[in-house]
Each structure stands twice: as C-alpha cells, then as structure tokens.
Amino acid sequence: MQTINLNDKLSMFDSHWDPHVVSNYNNNEVMVVKFKGEFPYHKHDTTDDFFLVLEGEMEMDIEGEAPRKVRAGEMFIVPQGVVHRPRAKDEVKVLLIEPKGEPNSGDADRVPAPKPHI
Amino acid sequence: MQTINLNDKLSMFDSHWDPHVVSNYNNNEVMVVKFKGEFPYHKHDTTDDFFLVLEGEMEMDIEGEAPRKVRAGEMFIVPQGVVHRPRAKDEVKVLLIEPKGEPNSGDADRVPAPKPHI
Numbered sequence: 001m002q003t004i005n006l007n008d009k010l011s012m013f014d015s016h017w018d019p020h021v022v023s024n025y026n027n028n029e030v031m032v033v034k035f036k037g038e039f040p041y042h043k044h045d046t047t048d049d050f051f052l053v054l055e056g057e058m059e060m061d062i063e064g065e066a067p068r069k070v071r072a073g074e075m076f077i078v079p080q081g082v083v084h085r086p087r088a089k090d091e092v093k094v095l096l097i098e099p100k101g102e103p104n105s106g107d108a109d110r111v112p113a114p115k116p117h118i
Numbered sequence: 119m120q121t122i123n124l125n126d127k128l129s130m131f132d133s134h135w136d137p138h139v140v141s142n143y144n145n146n147e148v149m150v151v152k153f154k155g156e157f158p159y160h161k162h163d164t165t166d167d168f169f170l171v172l173e174g175e176m177e178m179d180i181e182g183e184a185p186r187k188v189r190a191g192e193m194f195i196v197p198q199g200v201v202h203r204p205r206a207k208d209e210v211k212v213l214l215i216e217p218k219g220e221p222n223s224g225d226a227d228r229v230p231a232p233k234p235h236i
Contacts, residue, residue, distance in 0.1 A: 001180065003188050006192065025215060074121050077148070
C-alpha cells in the first residue's frame with residue numbers, strides 16, 4: 001500500500017506493446033505501457049478496455065468508424081465486444097486497466113501476458 | 119463511445135467533495151472530483167478505492183500509519199477494509215474509480231452519491 005509514481009514506473013522499461021502491472025484494483029490489473037505503431041484489431045468479449053493517455057497522443061481506431069484522437073489527459077473506454085485498434089505515430093505512454101487474466105490482445109492473441117508487478 | 123477530456127469535465131463544476139461520473143468501466147464508475155480539506159475516515163468493506171491525482175497534491179491518511187503524499191501523476195489504491203482519509207491543503211483534482219453504487223464515503227455515509235454522467 002504505497003503511492004505509485006507512473007513516470008517512475010514508465011522509466012523502468014523501454015519496450016513497446018509490453019504492459020507492466022503497477023497495481024491491482026479489485027480483480028483488475030492497472031498497467032502502464034509505451035507503444036508506437038499499431039496493434040492488431042481485436043475485441044474483448046466480456047470486458048471494457050480502459051485507456052488513459054499519460055504522455056503523447058494516440059488514435060483509437062474503431063472498426064467501421066472514424067478514428068478518435070486521444071491525447072495526454074484524455075481517456076477512452078472501449079465497450080466490450082467492440083472491435084478496436086490503438087495506434088500511435090510517435091511513442092505514447094498509456095495507463096491501462098483490464099481484468100486480471102484478460103489478454104491485452106483480446107481475441108487477437110498476439111502479445112504476451114503483462115509483465116509481473118514492478 | 120468517445121474520447122473524454124478530463125480537464126474539460128473538471129471545468130464543468132466548482133464544488134468540492136462532489137464526484138462527477140465521466141464514464142463507466144465494466145461495473146465501475148470513473149469519476150473526477152475536486153477537493154480541499156479533509157474527508158472523514160472511512161473504509162470500503164468490499165472494494166478497493168482507486169485515486170489518481172490529475173492536478174495538485176493530496177495526502178492519504180491511513181489509520182495508524184504515516185500519511186502518504188500523492189502528487190499529480192501518482193496513484194494510490196486503498197485496499198478494501200483499510201480505514202483511510204483523503205486530505206488536501208490546497209485544491210486537488212483527482213480521478214476516482216469505484217464500483218457502481220458504492221458510496222464514496224464507504225461506511226462513513228456522509229456525502230451524496232456521485233452526480234449523473236457529464
């Protein structure tokens with residue numbers, strides 16, 4: 001039970017598309033991630049997907065809709081079942097929340113599970 | 119389903135200790151709040167309590183322990199059952215997450231339910 005500085009946590013790794021768990025909230029993992037480029041389109045059938053941009057900006061592509069820009073200080077919550085793809089032209093730093101055990105890639109099953117708690 | 123700018127939401131009200139729901143994540147309400155001063159000590163028996171400071175700084179008092187300072191860009195998650203009290207010398211702006219229907223005051227039962235979605 002301690003204060004968690006998100007920038008400190010982000011400074012502990014350089015890898016992209018590699019969420020690191022920084023805390024737990026009920027049965028959810030709170031993670032920080034850096035990324036650049038685009039993720040595969042995917043959906044989460046049983047959970048919403050929480051994004052809060054901490055630094056930089058990203059686009060959230062929603063299948064069949066215009067992309068949404070999400071800048072530092074902005075959130076985007078993708079409802080369950082909605083096909084989406086985060087994308088960033090330059091490196092972006094993001095806070096994620098997902099239920100423990102949910103793959104970040106939803107049904108796309110591309111990336112490894114989040115790293116252990118840092 | 120849209121991008122949510124937290125500063126825009128915070129600019130829509132001036133009241134303290136008056137959380138406003140800005141989105142939903144699964145069965146949780148995501149809220150923004152401003153406060154100054156101290157809240158009553160309380161606990162949530164069945165849920166953790168999520169705080170992320172967006173602007174300013176606060177102290178999290180934990181019963182029987184030294185207070186923790188929580189500054190902008192820092193999180194504090196109070197585990198369920200832990201008696202705590204947020205406190206701020208000057209106005210602070212905070213993102214909160216709590217299960218829908220959970221009173222912010224836990225067992226202290228002092229404040230009204232969060233305002234409807236803005």
